[in-house]
Amino acid sequence: MKVLIIGSGGREHALSWKIAQSPLVNSVYVAPGNGGTELESNITNVNISSDDIEGLSTFAFKNKINLTIVGPEDPLVNGITDNFKEKGLKCFGPTKDAAKLEGSKDFMKKFLEDNQIPTAEYKSFKCVEGAIKYVEEKGCPIVIKADGLAAGKGVTIARTIQEAKDAIVKSLESEIFGEAGKKIVIEEFLEGEEASFIVITDGKTAIPFASSQDHKARDDGDKGPNTGGMGAYSPAPIVNETIHKKIMDDVIYPTIDGLKKLGYPYCGFLYAGMMISKNNEIKVLEFNCRFGDPETQPIMMRLKSDLADICNKACEGKLENQTLDWDSRKAVGVVMAAKGYPNDYEKGEKIKNLPIEHDGFKVFHAGTNM
Known part of the structure; x- marks a missing residue:
């Protein structure tokens, strides 16, 4: 093949x-x-x-x-x-x-609402005045998201009203995200622990991959600007058997069934970014229509099954009765990034002294050239 x-x-x-x-x-x-x-x-x-x-x-x-x-x-x-x-x-x-499930935050939130899938309270806006009024009514912290794809940089967690106003103006007036930010979604700030829950589905059956958790803040102590991810590990301890079942029953299958009812049968990887509260309540933060990065790296280190075979079977609608086998060891991935990332960062610098790979240790590259 x-x-x-x-x-x-x-x-x-x-x-x-x-x-x-x-x-x-x-x-x-x-x-x-x-x-x-x-x-x-x-x-x-x-x-x-x-x-x-x-x-x-x-x-x-x-x-x-x-x-x-x-x-x-x-x-x-x-x-x-x-x-x-x-x-x-x-x-x-x-x-x-x-793929609109990822391509439009507004579509995703309406879809979740229509299918009674748990998520944060929200409202969508195209005009600055209405958005600012909503933020002033709701108070902070609050989350402002560009509707479309913004390379992982379209989300602002505003701790003050002024921060929220700045984010709204930058997106809707200054158009720093271009077309992706001409509409925004403003949603309540959720507290708890995040987890990445990824499945493979043929549109009928969904098979979960090992759970994982990524960490987006650039600096130690969960500080600094948000990035695409500075590291990830698998499994995520927060996803116990109870949470796992709840996500499959209340999120994954209702999503697959809801898309099917819309006439959009879903075949592919489906990534649910989840917030899990102290009371074990779950809410969807986001959907991605592909594997996460950097979550893929530790998950692939643990996967023992044939990925090509399972993807091929998904394309053929034959996932029923299939399972995935996992290495019981935990896997951790740490991202090495250029100075200045995720803003204006150094490019073209030589990368030296990478450690030698061995069983259980692998260096994966992102955006490098030989």
């Missing part, structure tokens, strides 16, 4: 590394890949951008790719799965309609 992985992050390095271990797979391509995937002896980088949907589908067609797995959210939200399917190509990931 020939497999194409789309993306250039640590997530895609981890996915391609795991896929390459499958006895069913004889060729693994990553588009565009990174310096780490280039170093892997059994993985080939392809110089096509992850947002070049036509270029990717043409490559897959010409090279008789049997399975394509999409890493990042942008191609999914922009309809890569629909494009591939129109050409008779097997692409693992939700359609453009189903």
